[in-house]
Amino acid sequence: MRISRKILPVLAAALLTVSLAACAGSEAAPDNDAGPAEGELTKVTVLMAPVHQEPTRIALENGFFEKHGLDVTLEVGGSADAQLPRLIKNEAQFGATGSVSVISAVSKGLPVKLVLNDVASVAGPEDGVWVRKDAQVKTMSDLEGKTVAVNSLGNTNQIQLMASIQEDGGDVDAVKFIEVEYAAMLKSLENGTIDAAYFVMPYPQLAAENPDLEALEDPNSAIIDGTATLGYASSNEFIENNPETVKAFQDAMAEAIEYSNDNPEAQREMARKYTKLTSEQIDSLKFDLYSVEVSEKATELAIDIMFEFELIKEKVGIHDVVIDSILIP
Template identity: 30%
Template sequence: MSQSFSSRWLRRIIVSAVAGCVLSGPALAQEKAKLRVSVIPIVDVAPLYAAQKQGYFAEEGLEVDTAPVSGGAAGIPGLVGGAYDFAFSNIVSLAQAVAQDLDVKIVAPGSDVRTEAPDIAGIFALADAGIKTGADLNGKTLAVNNRNNNIWLYAREWIEQTGGDVNKVTMREIPFPQMADAVRRKQVDAAMTVEPFFSTNVKDGTLVAVDFPYIKVQPGLNVAQYVATDDFIAKNPETVARFKRALKKGAEWVNANADQPAFAELIASYTKMQPELVQNLVLAPAPVSVSAESVQKTLDLMKKHGLLEAPMKASDLLYGDLND
């Protein structure tokens, strides 16, 4: 091989390699790194805020901005409309979106419920109201944060399983922070809420815990997840993977520090609770995976209660491997 030929051959290899780097660089750079995530300001989203505060998102080259909403159902329209890149939502809201031909999928775990009482969500009422079962709610009003979401669905199933008639119970939408006042003023007879509101509401004795519908109906339920649109996932697969890795580290941090002052300070920072009150909250371990079996049970309940016209498979809602 002549020296001139060797030189030309070598230059071609170098030029090709440089060109490859130039092409791959912008391709990676096109993936979105500044993200907007809709959240509900409750204990369940602690892993996301932990990932922010501990720098796990930054380690993955991501910048995350949060946008508080009233419930998982409220985040889906903004997600589909492009206002959010990820949304903290629930199976009920997600499945209904998919049933309406919206391309949305679960990309990461959000929160689980406990397997035994007390739980992270429960029904409370006035101590002297005499409400102990679903049968006691017949002819009365129950507050939920959003209609047709997980709270609404599992409250209905609990009412049925404890002797009540869901057709005789009125469900009224009230934001979590306002539920206790609504019960005290007798605008509603009972309410189903989540932490941090549940423990603080029943602390003074005027309001009491009635029951824990999630545990009664489906212990260990995968109650919430982070979701994204198919379009966003297709255009940003590495971003999704980075988001998931950082969120998992956030969950691991929460599980390791749930009894530490740093965790109480974290919860207080976005719920506006006093740190000393956080120590009395009921917590469930932060999940690092999503169970297809748990998702399927929720979908079956949705079909039973008229939220789905046709059966739906859990596999239709899951993106990638959510067990690692």
């Protein structure tokens, strides 16, 4: 299967992904279709990703959620496979995931939908493919015959890699993709268990401290300068029964996203509080840009390409994947 050079830029603009750490259970929250009493806050649980948490934590700590009538409990979520069922069971109301995971879930009949975009990455050296210097891997096509780690099989990172390898003339079928959590990727790359790894912030900063490792390239920047990579989903039942709560979550996060884009030092403060990075590493972080909307055209093309890569058995409709209120042409 060949992907045209014209399709790749639009594909990357659609791709939302996440690698999520193991999650703890939480007490189920009831639907709030009747709404809280006047002056009361609506309780919701939000499952975050282990990366790119800054806007969500800012929304909580700066009072944006409370301003919009929400009493939010934050948890670090698990993989999309583990997390999306928690949304369906109403154990959590919003979960960090991406279009690729949701497209895959919807194609399997799971009633979930994206309600918010979040990260909109810009081209740069921060995120991307890292290799050992002795691996003789200098281009994406050199990954043929290699073992490449992604945080979740079939997610955005893998699709970006597959598209870039194919665009560089490589044989995608000759690459072995394996699933490794971000926290274990660096050690696996250092000890030679894998040949390459796709890192997102802050892991490139950690990899850069090892003189035996080097960055190959960022499939995002190789395809397009600016791509959405992370959003939040909810269950169809919760969306239908709680439209005001969904709107409140969107509005609170929209404020947090705007604030985060305008205040990188506020993001740095969140990194100091909630990561184990050193002060020097935090000072060197280059934060992503954030956005609320999802491209309709690009997401439809992502669906087409997932189908061509045989990552889904049937195509799904765009309106089954993304809530209408955040779609843009």
